[in-house]
Structure formats: C-alpha cells, structure tokens
Amino acid sequence: MLEALKKALLGMKRQEVIDMVKQELDGGTDPLDILKACRKAMEEVGKKFETGEFFLSELIYSAEVFKAVGAILEPALVAVREGRDNAGAIVFGTPKGDIHDLGKNIVITMMRSQGLMVHDLGVDVPPEAFVAELQKTGAPVLALSALITPAFAGMQQIIAMLEEKGLRQKTFVIIGGGVTTEFARKEIGADAQTLDPIKAIRLCRDFIQGQGVQ
Numbered sequence: 001m002l003e004a005l006k007k008a009l010l011g012m013k014r015q016e017v018i019d020m021v022k023q024e025l026d027g028g029t030d031p032l033d034i035l036k037a038c039r040k041a042m043e044e045v046g047k048k049f050e051t052g053e054f055f056l057s058e059l060i061y062s063a064e065v066f067k068a069v070g071a072i073l074e075p076a077l078v079a080v081r082e083g084r085d086n087a088g089a090i091v092f093g094t095p096k097g098d099i100h101d102l103g104k105n106i107v108i109t110m111m112r113s114q115g116l117m118v119h120d121l122g123v124d125v126p127p128e129a130f131v132a133e134l135q136k137t138g139a140p141v142l143a144l145s146a147l148i149t150p151a152f153a154g155m156q157q158i159i160a161m162l163e164e165k166g167l168r169q170k171t172f173v174i175i176g177g178g179v180t181t182e183f184a185r186k187e188i189g190a191d192a193q194t195l196d197p198i199k200a201i202r203l204c205r206d207f208i209q210g211q212g213v214q
C-alpha cells in the first residue's frame, strides 16, 4: 500500500494521496513509515526534475501535495513519543540561498511535541542571524537544514563565525536535509548529521542533558 502511495505522489494525484495517507493512518500504519514513503517519492520527483522529465511546475506542485500530507500527518507525528519530555532550546533554520523548508518544518513540529523549545529562523537565513539568535537565547543546539549543495558553504561560514565568537565549544551543531551526508558533516565541521527526526531529537536531548541545560 505504501508503494501505491509513493506512486500516487509521483503521479501528482493530490486527492488520491490524501485519501491513501488517511487510510494508512486509520489502518494503524506508523506515521513515520508514511513520512518515509512520501520522502522517497519526493526524492524520485527530484530525480525526474534533474533528468528533465519533470519541470519546475511539477517540483512546485509536489511540494503543495506534500504540504497537505504534512498537515494530515502532523497530529500523529506529534503523538510519537521517544523517551521522556525534557525542555531545551534549539535554534533552527535553513541557511542563506536555500528556501526548502518542508522537512525542516516536520522536524520542528516533532521536536516541539517532545518538549524541546525551537527558535525557527525560517529559510534563506544569513549566518549572522544564526549567531545573533544563539547569543540572544543562549540555546545550546544549532540545527541546520539543507536541500541544495550551495547551502554547505553557508553552514561552513556559520561554524567559522561560532568559532570567532567563542561559541563553537558550547554549541552542538546538527545538520540534516536531503543533500546532507556524513561526508558533508565532516567537511562542514558539524557535530552530527541525520535525516531521521527521531534520531535528531535523541541526539539533541543527549547533548542538552549532558550540559545540564534545562
């Protein structure tokens, strides 16, 4: 059934996708598995865009369909529990040059539902804004989302600025988003990389608890 859902999303069949997501949820499918299947389909959309089979219009429309999926999944994702609640602040955003935010918004929704306080700076965020927000809030975690490779340069700049301001040691920098990899993490100099929201929550919480930050 999740295969059919992927196919419908790839086929831009909005209503079919919405109906299938609801059916899957009603049938007891793990919302994270539904999210995974939809993410895979979006990856396929991206591949077809790359090869010229799809145009920008399909990229935009698929994003609209995915937004509808996100809205249906949100309450179920919020209900996913991982460990106990724990407060802690995270500055989150998509670096300058990148305007993708569907994945970021899902991760933020899940983090907030787990008791983490997220300061969402949005998309296309200049490096200085991340640093200023970390200074203002004293947040121990910086989370960065990237879907296009040029965003890596922005991430490197942010980390360099953290070093300059003496904030690097006390800030846990986690990156995620479709184009990020372990290799990219090392190049950028971040502390962690994952595409998995649950793993991200666990990593952030471990760091926050280790710091004794509440």
Ligand code: B12
Pocket (backbone or CB within 6 Å): 035, 036, 038, 039, 042, 043, 044, 045, 046, 047, 049, 050, 056, 059, 060, 062, 063, 066, 097, 098, 099, 100, 101, 102, 103, 104, 106, 107, 143, 144, 145, 146, 147, 148, 149, 150, 174, 175, 176, 177, 178, 179, 193, 194, 195, 196, 197, 200
């Ligand atoms: C939808 C989409 C768009 C939409 C975005 C709408 C929006 N509001 O976000 C629109 C149409 C605007 C768009 C525009 C463009 N796009 Co686009 N887009 C996509 C597409 C198809 C899907 C992305 C998506 O939302 N996936 C679903 C979400 C849920 O997945 P996700 O973001 O990876 O998030 C998950 C995890 O990564 C994780 N996560 C996300 N963030 C974070 C952060 C942290 C800290 C953690 C821990 C985890 C985490 O959580 C989610 C859990 O499921 C991708 C294809 C792909 N392979 O991803 C191309 C893709 C990213 N786009 C691409 C391109 C080229 C563009 C454009 C340049 C096209 C153009 N010619 O204008 C512009 C760029 C504009 C810009 N400056 O940013 C390329 C990037 C290539 C590259 N390597 O640089 C891709 C890969 C397509 C391709 N194969 O060519 N795009």
